[in-house]
Amino acid sequence: MRRTPYLHLGPLGETQRFLLLSILIGIFAGLLVVCFHIAIDAITWASLETPAGRNQFATVVIPALGALVSVFFISRVFRAAHGSGVTETKAAVYISDGYVPFSAVIGKFIACALSIGTGNSLGPEDPSLHMGAGVASTLGRAFDLSRDRMRLIAPVGAAAGLAAAFNTPIAAVLFVIEEVVAGWSAGVLGSIVLSAVSAVVVVRWFLGNQPLFLVPQFELTHASELIVYAGIGVAGGLLSVGFVRAVRLLRRGTSRLPQRLRYVQPVVAGLLVGTAGVWFPQVMGAGYGAIDAALHNRFPWNMLIALGLVKMAATLLCFGARTPGGMFAPTLFTGAMIGGGLGGLAQLHWPFPTSAASAYVLVGMGTFFAGVFRAPMTSIFMVFEVSASYVIILPVMIANTIAYLISRRLQPVPFFTMLGAAEGLELPSLEQQREAAPLRVEDAMSPAPSAVFAKDTTVASALEKIGDGGCAVVETGEGEWAYVGAAALKAADPASALAGAASLEPLPRVYRDLSLDAAMRRLGPHPFLPVSSRRRPYRLIGIVTLEDMLRAYGASTRRSA
Amino acid sequence: MGGWGARGLGIARGPLVTAFAAMFGVFALTTFLARWYDAERQRRAERYFQIGETLASRGKEEEAIEEFRNALSIARGNREYRLAVAETLLRLGRFSEAEVYLEELLAADPANAIPNLLLARIAARQGRTQAAIDDYHRAIYGYWPEAGERRRMETRWELVRFLAAAGATKPVIAQLLEIADQAPNDPATKRRVAAMLLKYGPANQAAEIYRDVVRQNPRDAEAEAGYGRAELAAGNDAAAQAAFRRALRLNPRDEETRRELEITDRALELDPTLRGLHSADRYLRSRRLIAAAADTLEECGADPAGLQSARKALTAHARPARLGDAAEQNIAVAEQLWSARPQGCADRDPALARVLARIER
Numbered sequence: 001m002r003r004t005p006y007l008h009l010g011p012l013g014e015t016q017r018f019l020l021l022s023i024l025i026g027i028f029a030g031l032l033v034v035c036f037h038i039a040i041d042a043i044t045w046a047s048l049e050t051p052a053g054r055n056q057f058a059t060v061v062i063p064a065l066g067a068l069v070s071v072f073f074i075s076r077v078f079r080a081a082h083g084s085g086v087t088e089t090k091a092a093v094y095i096s097d098g099y100v101p102f103s104a105v106i107g108k109f110i111a112c113a114l115s116i117g118t119g120n121s122l123g124p125e126d127p128s129l130h131m132g133a134g135v136a137s138t139l140g141r142a143f144d145l146s147r148d149r150m151r152l153i154a155p156v157g158a159a160a161g162l163a164a165a166f167n168t169p170i171a172a173v174l175f176v177i178e179e180v181v182a183g184w185s186a187g188v189l190g191s192i193v194l195s196a197v198s199a200v201v202v203v204r205w206f207l208g209n210q211p212l213f214l215v216p217q218f219e220l221t222h223a224s225e226l227i228v229y230a231g232i233g234v235a236g237g238l239l240s241v242g243f244v245r246a247v248r249l250l251r252r253g254t255s256r257l258p259q260r261l262r263y264v265q266p267v268v269a270g271l272l273v274g275t276a277g278v279w280f281p282q283v284m285g286a287g288y289g290a291i292d293a294a295l296h297n298r299f300p301w302n303m304l305i306a307l308g309l310v311k312m313a314a315t316l317l318c319f320g321a322r323t324p325g326g327m328f329a330p331t332l333f334t335g336a337m338i339g340g341g342l343g344g345l346a347q348l349h350w351p352f353p354t355s356a357a358s359a360y361v362l363v364g365m366g367t368f369f370a371g372v373f374r375a376p377m378t379s380i381f382m383v384f385e386v387s388a389s390y391v392i393i394l395p396v397m398i399a400n401t402i403a404y405l406i407s408r409r410l411q412p413v414p415f416f417t418m419l420g421a422a423e424g425l426e427l428p429s430l431e432q433q434r435e436a437a438p439l440r441v442e443d444a445m446s447p448a449p450s451a452v453f454a455k456d457t458t459v460a461s462a463l464e465k466i467g468d469g470g471c472a473v474v475e476t477g478e479g480e481w482a483y484v485g486a487a488a489l490k491a492a493d494p495a496s497a498l499a500g501a502a503s504l505e506p507l508p509r510v511y512r513d514l515s516l517d518a519a520m521r522r523l524g525p526h527p528f529l530p531v532s533s534r535r536r537p538y539r540l541i542g543i544v545t546l547e548d549m550l551r552a553y554g555a556s557t558r559r560s561a
Numbered sequence: 562m563g564g565w566g567a568r569g570l571g572i573a574r575g576p577l578v579t580a581f582a583a584m585f586g587v588f589a590l591t592t593f594l595a596r597w598y599d600a601e602r603q604r605r606a607e608r609y610f611q612i613g614e615t616l617a618s619r620g621k622e623e624e625a626i627e628e629f630r631n632a633l634s635i636a637r638g639n640r641e642y643r644l645a646v647a648e649t650l651l652r653l654g655r656f657s658e659a660e661v662y663l664e665e666l667l668a669a670d671p672a673n674a675i676p677n678l679l680l681a682r683i684a685a686r687q688g689r690t691q692a693a694i695d696d697y698h699r700a701i702y703g704y705w706p707e708a709g710e711r712r713r714m715e716t717r718w719e720l721v722r723f724l725a726a727a728g729a730t731k732p733v734i735a736q737l738l739e740i741a742d743q744a745p746n747d748p749a750t751k752r753r754v755a756a757m758l759l760k761y762g763p764a765n766q767a768a769e770i771y772r773d774v775v776r777q778n779p780r781d782a783e784a785e786a787g788y789g790r791a792e793l794a795a796g797n798d799a800a801a802q803a804a805f806r807r808a809l810r811l812n813p814r815d816e817e818t819r820r821e822l823e824i825t826d827r828a829l830e831l832d833p834t835l836r837g838l839h840s841a842d843r844y845l846r847s848r849r850l851i852a853a854a855a856d857t858l859e860e861c862g863a864d865p866a867g868l869q870s871a872r873k874a875l876t877a878h879a880r881p882a883r884l885g886d887a888a889e890q891n892i893a894v895a896e897q898l899w900s901a902r903p904q905g906c907a908d909r910d911p912a913l914a915r916v917l918a919r920i921e922r
Contacts, residue, residue: 296661
C-alpha cells in the first residue's frame, strides 16, 4: 500500500506515548475503582445491612472480624499493600523509581474492601490512590518506559485513582501535585490531568453523573457570617492538630507492642468502633451517607458535634491500629459534623442572620481536611467541586486557610511526612519546598565589565584596556555578546580586529529573575553568561560566572543554617 | 499499515495487545458487576421505600422517614423517594428539612408542580404570604405528572382559601374569576365560585356567573336559588323574587329558598322606595312600614314612649295634601324608630329589616 505523507505519522515520541499511556492508566484505574466501590457496598450489604436488618451483636463484632481478616491479608499475603497509600506512592516516586508492585493493588483492593465494608472507620480514597499508582507502575513496566518516565508514572496513576474515588478530578490533580509529586512540574501535569479525567469519565459511565453529595443551594446570608466561618476554621485547625498528634502517639505506642499482638490491635479497634456504631451507626465505614444527611439538616447541632468527635476517635483507633484503609473520608466527615455543629450553635446565638445548617456542614468539610493533610488548594477545590457552587468559595477559603495556618503553626511536621518518618522514610513535601528561598541570577551576578568592545576593535586596543591575561567581552549584535579568551588575544595579530581573533559565537543570555539552577544549565563550557534587563534586552547589566553561582549557594546555606 | 499500529505508536506489540485485551476484559467484568450492583441497589431502595410506605400508612411517620432516607441514600436520583421524604417531613411539621428536599426536586425539575405546592404550604404555615402566593402560582402553572387539570383546579381552590384566610380580598376575587374562566362548562365549579364571590366580592359578578350557569343549565335549581341570592345582595329584589320562584318550581322542597322568597315577597310589599311606585302607593306603604316597625319594636321591648308618637301619626285620618312629602316623612319616622331598636330585633322580621337597612344605606 502506498503511503501518502499526510497519513504517515511515524513512531510517536516518548512524551506522546506517555500521554497515551496516561489515558490507558486512567481507564484502568477508573474500572478498578468502580469494582472497588461495588465490592465495599456488597460486603456491607452482606455483613451489616442484611435483609434481616442490623442487629447489635453483628454491629459490634463484624468490624473486628473484617479488620482481622484484612490485616491478615496484608501481613501474610500482600505485604506491599500496607500503609494508607499516599506515603507508599510518594516513596515509589522518590525512592523506588516509580515501582509499585501489582500485588499491592490486589492486596489493597481485598483488604480495604473488607475493612471498610465491614464498618471500620476508614475511607476508600487513599487505597484508590495507591491502587491507581500500582496499575500505572505495572503498565509502565509492561511498556518498558525509561527510568525518568517510570518515576513519574506513579503520580499519574495516583491522580486517576483518587479522581475516580472522589469524582473530583481537579481536587485529585491538585492533591497529587501538592502531596505526592510535591512540586509543580509541567512535564507531568498534562499526564496527571489526562489520567484523572479519563478515570472520572469511566466512573461516571458506570455509576452515573450524580455528585458525591447532593448539596442544597448555598447563600451567604450576611457578611458577619464570615466570622462564624472563621471560627469553624479555628476549630478545624485546633482539632486537626490534636488529631495528628494523637495519631503519632498511638502509632508510636502500637509499634512498640510485641509482634504477636499485631492482630489484636485492629480487632480491639474494630470492637470499639462497632460498639460506638450501636449508638452512632453513622460513624461506621466511610460515612458519606451521614454527611449527606447532615447536609439535609438531619441532625441537631449537638448530635453533629457528637458525631464529629466520635468519628474522630473511631478513625484514630482504626488508623492507629493499622487497619487497612484511608483517611480522606473520615476527615471530611469530622470536619462536616464539627462545622455543622458550630453552625447550628451560631444559628441559635449569633445576633445576625445566618445560613442554613447545610452551609456550615459544607464549609466545615474542608477545614479538618486542610488542617490534617495541609493541602490547602486541594481542600478548597474539593469543596467547590463537590458543591458546584461559586458562592461557597469565599467562606471555604477563609475557613480552610485559617485551619491550615493553625495546623502549620502548632504541628510543624506535615501528616504524611510524619507517617513516612515513622516508616523510616524521609520524603519531601511541597510545603517544605515552598519554605526554601529560591536563588536567582540577581543573587549571584557581578557588575558588567567596564570595557565592552565592538567587533571591529583591534586586538591591540583591547589589550591596552584590559591588559594581558584578561578576556575581552565583545558586542556582536544588538543584545548579543561573545568573548575572546586571553590565549586567543595573545595569539592574534594585534592589528587585526577582534572579529578575526575568535569565532565570536553569542553567549546564552540570562535575566536577573531567572533561577540560578536554570542559569547553571545554560552555562555549559562558557566562562560566564551575560545578564541583561527584560525591559531593555540589548543592554548588558552584568555577568554571572560559575564562581559567582557557587558563592551564592554557599552563602545561601549559611543563611538557612 | 499507517501510523496507528504498534510500530507506528513506538510500542511493542505484545504489551499493547495484552493491555488492550486486559482492558476489555476488565471492562466486561466491570459492566457485569455494575449491572448487578445497579439492580441490587434498585431492589434494596425499593424495599426500603415499601417498608416506609407501610409504616407511614400506619401512622409511624418517624420510622417511615428513616426508611425513605435509606431508600434515597441508595437511589439518590429517585424523585419519588425524595418526594416521599419531603411529604412525610411536612406532615411532621419539620419544615426546614422538608424545604431542602423540595428545593432539590425543583433544582432537577423547576416546572414540577408538586414541590412548588408543598413549598407553598410550608410558606403558608410559616406566615410568608407573598412566598406562598408565588409558590402556589408556580404550582398552578407548573407540570403535574397526572390528573393535571384536576390537581391544578384543586390548587387554585387551596390558594383561594389561603388568600381568604389572609384577608386578601382582591386576589381572592381575581382567583375566583380565573377559576370560573378555566371551567366554562363545569356548573358545579361555577356555582362554587359564585357562592364565594357573593361572600367576598361584588354581588353583580356573582349574579353574572349564576346567570351563565342558568343559561347553560335551565333546570339547575341550585343555580337559580344562588342567582336569586346574588340579585338580592345586589339590591335587585324583583329579579331575586323571580329567580326564587323559578328555583322553587324546579325544586319545591327547597325550604331555604322558600323562606327567602317569603321574605322577598314581604319586602317587596313593604318597600316604599321601589322604583315606579305611584305616590299614593308609596304613601300607603310608608304607613305600613311604620306600623310594621312599631309592631316589631313593641315585640322586642322597645321604649313605649317612642312607639306612641309613631302610632299617633298612623291614627290620623286626614289625607295629607302632598302624598310624596308625607311618604318621605313617614319613611324618616320609620328609619328613626328602627335606629333605636334593641339588639336582636332585626331577626323578628327579616323583610322589614332588609327594607329599613336599604333605606338606611
